[in-house]
Amino acid sequence: MDNPYGELPFPRTDMALKAVRFVKGIETPAIFNHSMRSYLYGRFLGEQQGLQPDRDYDDELLFLGCLLHDAGLSPEGNGDQRFDIDGADLAARFLAEQGLPPEKVEVVWDAVALHLHYDIAIRKRPEIALVTSGVGFDLGPDGTHPLPAGYADRIHAVLPRLHAAPVLYETIVGQALEKPHKAPPFSMPGELLRQETQTIWPTWKQLMSQTPGWNDYDGYQPKT
Template structure:
């Protein structure tokens, strides 16, 4: 196992090691490194909040949720659903094949499926909430104050970013371009796709309401001079 596995004290159960190897084999290197960083940052957030591993949250479940969270952006996990849900289904199948109990499968499915869902994941189990927070910190830097001095530098030295924020957006858009069913207009994929295509190609909220056929009309709102 790589030196960083010991340096960062990653979970070493049989299931955790198998999941790490599965993710590394399925994902592009930039995506795999993001998945590990998401766990490391999630664990730091937990420490910052005074949450104790295997007392206040299940550390192995948190690890699994983070390490497997982007399987929907792999060739193996690329189906006809939102990438988050495709990834959750693949993660659940992997866990069942490796003898995980129903509780672990359920928690990890939620962690993967909800990792882009602000305001929802935070209300779920602590493993789900922490996974979403750690992943968001890695992508957008949100919650950096939870990190101890020098920790981010250590993590980035071991797991280089490779311009993650832009590269992962390209991967999500590429899937959506190939299969529009993966990009509901109100999903992250739909939002990213709308930025890349000519205006009006992907419907926005008003387009969806206009197409509903109920005859709803816009009401005046403060600052709206249209």
């Protein structure tokens, strides 16, 4: 990065710079700053595991995954899928247009698409696992990995929080209110929409009984 980010350890490759310009142009400042901070925390958490950038993982790919993980919350990324999948598709299109090799584009797609699914993402390669870890840490430190003294203050001085948590909530819910199919029941967007609207979700039996043709519950006698 150039001067605005000071000594913070962001990648300075051409691809990274192009991605910063792209994401900064489509996201709100609060979500952009959240994405940038997520990389710094993901990298930090990797170091806590003994992982070193460009030795144990591709640092540029980690950065791209973090930077683009909420692209689906931008107007350009707001399609007809959950925002994590919309964002993964937008990230892949952008990176492919910039000439990133397909095998690297796939890593970023996975990182963005899985960032809401911690238990899955954490089992993947570091470029994917650390995106999810960094994103979560920026929204709520886990308490088991204390940051170096003053590190968060230095990050927030350059990338202020700008009420990140409520901005993310309002953006996710706003998309879902306009397009409810983007927030299916039992998904994270669906839960936020339920909290906002107080909608009562259907039970498992109700969902299964809506399936035409099978009638699995007809004549069924519970064992207990």
